Amino acid sequence: MIEERFDAIVVGAGMAGNAAALSMARQGIKVLQLERGEYPGSKNVQGAILYADMMEKIIPEFREEAPLERHLVEQRFWMMDDRSHVGMHYRSDDFNEERPNRYTIIRAQFDKWFSSKVREAGVTLLCETTVTELVRDERERIVGVRTDRRDGEIHADVVVLAEGVNGLLGTRAGLRARPTPDNVALAVKEMHFLPRETIEARFNLKGDEGVVIEAAGTISRGMTGMGFIYANKECISLGIGCLVADFQRTGLTPYGLLDQFKRHPSVLPLLAGSEVKEYSAHLIPEGGYKSIPQLYGEGWVVVGDAAQLNNAVHREGSNLAMTSGRIAADAIGLVKSRGEPMTATNLSLYKKMLDESFVIKDLKKYKDLPPLMHTHSQNFFLTYPQLISKAMQNFVRVDGTPKVEKENATLKSFVKARSWTGLFGDACRFARAWR
Amino acid sequence: MDAEPSVRVEDKLYYNRYLVDVGRPHVKVRAHTSPSPQLVALLKACPARCYELNDEGRVEVTVDGCIECGTCRVIAEPTGDIQWSYPRGGYGVLFKFG
Secondary structure, three states, X not given: OOOOOEEEXXXXXXXXXXXXXXXXXXXXXXXXXEOOOOOOOOOOOOOOEEEHHHHHOOOOOHHHHXXXXXXXXXXXXXXXXXXXXXXXXXXXXXXXXXXXXEEEOOHHHHHHHHHHHHHHOOOEEEOOOOEEEEEEOOOOOEEXXXXXXXXXXXXXXXXXXXXXXXXXXXXXXXXOOOOOOOOEEEEEEEEEEOOHHHHHHHHOOXXXXXXXXXXXXXXXXXXXXXXXXXXXXXXXXXXEEEEHHHHHHHOOOHHHHXXXXXXXXXXXXXXXXXXXXXXXXEEEEOOHHHHOOOOEEOOEEEOHHHHOOOEOOOOEOHHHHHHHXXXXXXXXXXXXXXXXXXXXXXXXXXXXXXXXXXXXXXXXXXXXXXXXXXXXXXXXXXXXXXXXXXXXXXXXXXXXXXXXXXXXXXXXXXXXXXXXXXXXXXXXXHHHHHX | OOOOOOOOHHHHHOOOEEEOOOOOOOEEEOOOOOOOHXXXXXXXXXXXOOEEEOOOOOEEEOHHHOOOOOHHHHHHOOOXXXXXXXXXXXXXXXXXXX
């Protein structure tokens, strides 16, 4: 199929793959990028939020050209029980800055644009091509890939695996383990279309201002999970995700959960009259630092979701993906510029550089939080939200009960549900994991 | 909350665009007489409800509506209950928004 010789093959055209391909091409590296979708983005699913700082490091002028939805001026956290939510909102006019910090985007559209920049930089992109296998030489080094096209074996000095959370190649080649049910979440999402003015009125926005709602609580019915609502220009991205192990254990359905989230009295009015135009699902790496696999080897590196680089606490993934792609490209560029081969020893530079970046530092900070959330999901996602909702209602409802009695009742409800040792233990465990 | 409501997943999938690779399903269920707990879990966990119980009490998969999330792979590939690959290049779900 392809007679040409390439320096590097990038598998996948998501955030990590595009960042890697573009950054390599700019260093004069000859890159072939393979994508199984009809066009880049047609298989990619995310909320989605774009983090400008990391994007700027790859395409500084992206704001002028990229299909962006809204810049975020407000973040809402909702702790939900069945009929209420306790919220914390942060809104600031500071976010109406010249170079806003975060944007909502629609991945299929954004990725198409991102890919156009990748190709402009000289990358050869081949779509509708599924890579089926990694090719090894007699010394077990990775020397290329096999695709589902006829005569589809292609060789290169290095293969960048940007194949996503569910990457088959690395697993099949024994480079990393398959994700396990307790370190990936399944999220389902719908795109709800509404007139622009309606979205702005419902979310209290003007112009291109945007808002994000992250929601947790009884909506996940005791499972480790979260819901989200993102305001785009003319649609709302709404979804919910929980650990696959929890779905497996409870037998609850993802679409049932999504439906209940949509019908929650705090959510329903936001969606009234909307037209749904797409239903999607995606796995999200949730295992954090402890689930990061081997990141490099003889003739290969792995980047983005395929390397489990996702910060579940801050709901950040695409920025970790694009940064890991960029750093891998820089490391490969350095090795190449020294005229050295793409051995594991040389490619270990990628890990060294990644360790020094926010990507690994952030994941390390929260290394104990995913296990804590996963093993105490009943408390953190069911019991506490219910208790806090009752406490708030007790606080605001005026019914002639003396305030001292109200406070005592609230305190008692907490102690009854979790006991003093339980409360103390939860607080300590959480604080320790957070630090 | 009430018992899980009946949601019509097929209506949701109707919004999506697909290019079905007729006769070449990318997911296959291993022949069995009675389904393993992993296969039974897929009846509920698959977000596109691709897995169904047939009249003989066996789990069957129809991949036409698959949204390629990989949940079934994570649950049932380790036990050998299913075989999972990506669809051939260009086939499968085509997200307009993603």
